[in-house]
Amino acid sequence: MERRIKNHPILDFEEKGYVTIYFEGIPIKAKENETIASALIANGFDIFGFTEKGRPRGFFCAIGKCSSCLVVVDGVPNVRACMTKVRDGMKVERQVGRGKPTWTEPE
């Protein structure tokens, strides 16, 4: 399911600069200047994670305020999908509940 707008009467959306990110292991095409959230929605993925009680969770506000879109990025949980730019090769997983915290010792 591709949900990118092809023709718009006011805006021009450039058709260039794609990268590949992996969502739950599935390679998806993302525009290099977009967020994880818009790439997921554009490719038909509406479920970004599950709550502690197993409820499917999608995004809600898209501007970094509601923390509904938390995903695990390259192993790091609690990343806001709506505020984080995609990067080629990025691995995004659905977060379950509060996510498993990671801790690296300060150098």
Next chain:
Amino acid sequence: MDRARVKAQLLVVGGGPAGLTGAIAAAENGVDVLVVDEGLEPGGQLVKQTHKFFGHQGFYASKRGFEIAKILKDKVKNLGIKVMSQTTLVGFYDDCAVAYDRENNRTIEIDYDYVLLATGASERFLIFKNNMLPGVYGAGAVQTLMNQYGVLPGEDFLIVGAGNIGLIVAYQIMQAGGNVRAIVEISDKVGGYEVHANKVKRMGIPILLRHTIVEAIGKGRVKGAVIARVDENYRIIEETKREIVVDTICLAVGLQPSVELANQLKVELVYIPELGGYIPRRDENMRTSASNVFVAGDLAAIEEATSAMAEGYIAGYAIAQDITGKDLSKEMERYREELNDLRRGPFGEKIRKGLRKMGIDVPSGGYREENQKDFGPVGKLRAVIECYQNIPCNPCEAVCPTNAIDTGGNINGIPHINYEKCVGCAMCVMKCPGLAIFMVQEFDEYSVVGIPYEFEPLPEKGQKVILMDRGGKEVGEGVVHRVMVNKKDKTHVVFVAMERGLERTVRHFRLPTREEEKIVCRCEEVTREDVEKAIDMGFTDFEELRRYLRIGMGPCGGRTCRLLAAGILARKLGKSIEEISPMTLRPPSIPLPFSAILRGDEK
């Protein structure tokens, strides 16, 4: 983790309209400013606003939000203001402010003398069954997705709330190619501007007053919604519940100021529902209870981006005055006047009431309230203005090359047009942010209406269109007479010729869609309308119809269409099917490879 410590005389938190104008006003007066902004790029919510803004011509009116964002960003750049993007101010501590830069995974400690909080607002959530289902989104979220990233998250939308945001987002979903099935509004009237409501009504989108959402239907993804009427106490009337098929639900039920950082700075918060809930108390120069902390924009009160910009300027000048000792009272006065005009009308009543609770008085009234009754001289090409609410806006007056339009001395006044001066140029139609001005001209046999049009594709001269009235009802067919392409502003004017008399009712049109065509001949895609038209033109024999339309000449040899076409012909001619002669049926009776037709010795 990388760390850095930086210094600024003024720390601006939030790079939206309020933060950027505040930064500009302060930097223009020599203040060293640092803007910290969460977004991928500064501009805040302006970057997703594709509609033209109301307000004063000269103070960003009739410009689209994303264009204003660009103007502000260019100013910020030219002034050399430091902007940290993708950086969130996470806390204010006794000795410094702390921000996190997620692009570089870096913590930044900031020393500052003054701070301008322009943290904006967040969308309100609403309680109903299954409301956490993916596909239930904030209306602003859908706007971000479609206008900033070019992604439309569904096909069929339900909007909850008929305030300006709900109405604008509905219109923009249609522009992006989606369908809005309905807008439900729990109160008994549309909260947003009438001109915004009219734009969606004339497209046929129902605005259901005294209705609300009861339930989102679906598992894992929205598949529909249950809506219902409410009684005078806003309780759901059970027997009015009904399902509608939608795949996305947009909540446009208001915003709440983001007060977290204000609270950390220990400024006094007050609860004023008219201004959006808990907000920082502040004076008319946007100074809070802490003398070095200022606020502006939606954090100060939920309002329009235009007022956010005026507040940003005031705060920026007030801070610059403190730091530099310059007298900037004139500059501040100018923007206070701008704010007064934005809040003077009936839509400013709530804000005025809220501000009064903080001891800030805003004048009201002092503008023209009478509507123009006159429809203008019949036969003359002229503009007709359908703007009947006192909203602060004057681009029509400013753009008119012959000074035919005036708002009566204040931008909140109802615009009137002097038909003797109007030359029919349609500049006002292209400029009006409310798309509330139309062109009209009557001829002996027909009339022409010029309609502001912001959709894809743009029709061409001679194309047939379906005419719609102010309520979106289809009232007939018209033909495109002329198209004025507006490359710069993108509000084109499409002149449509129609039956005389319809010029007073038709305010929109749509192009016929393939889905509504009724096919008779599958091979050649001949519609019932094509057949009927051909018969009306005088092709009253099957053989003639076939040669004219190619009906029955496709690969099926007429098996699908023959009887249907004969039926139409018989009905139109008032004959029985027996009286219609069948067409000549030639070989081959099925599609064949060419080699099958050749004799063995032919090459």
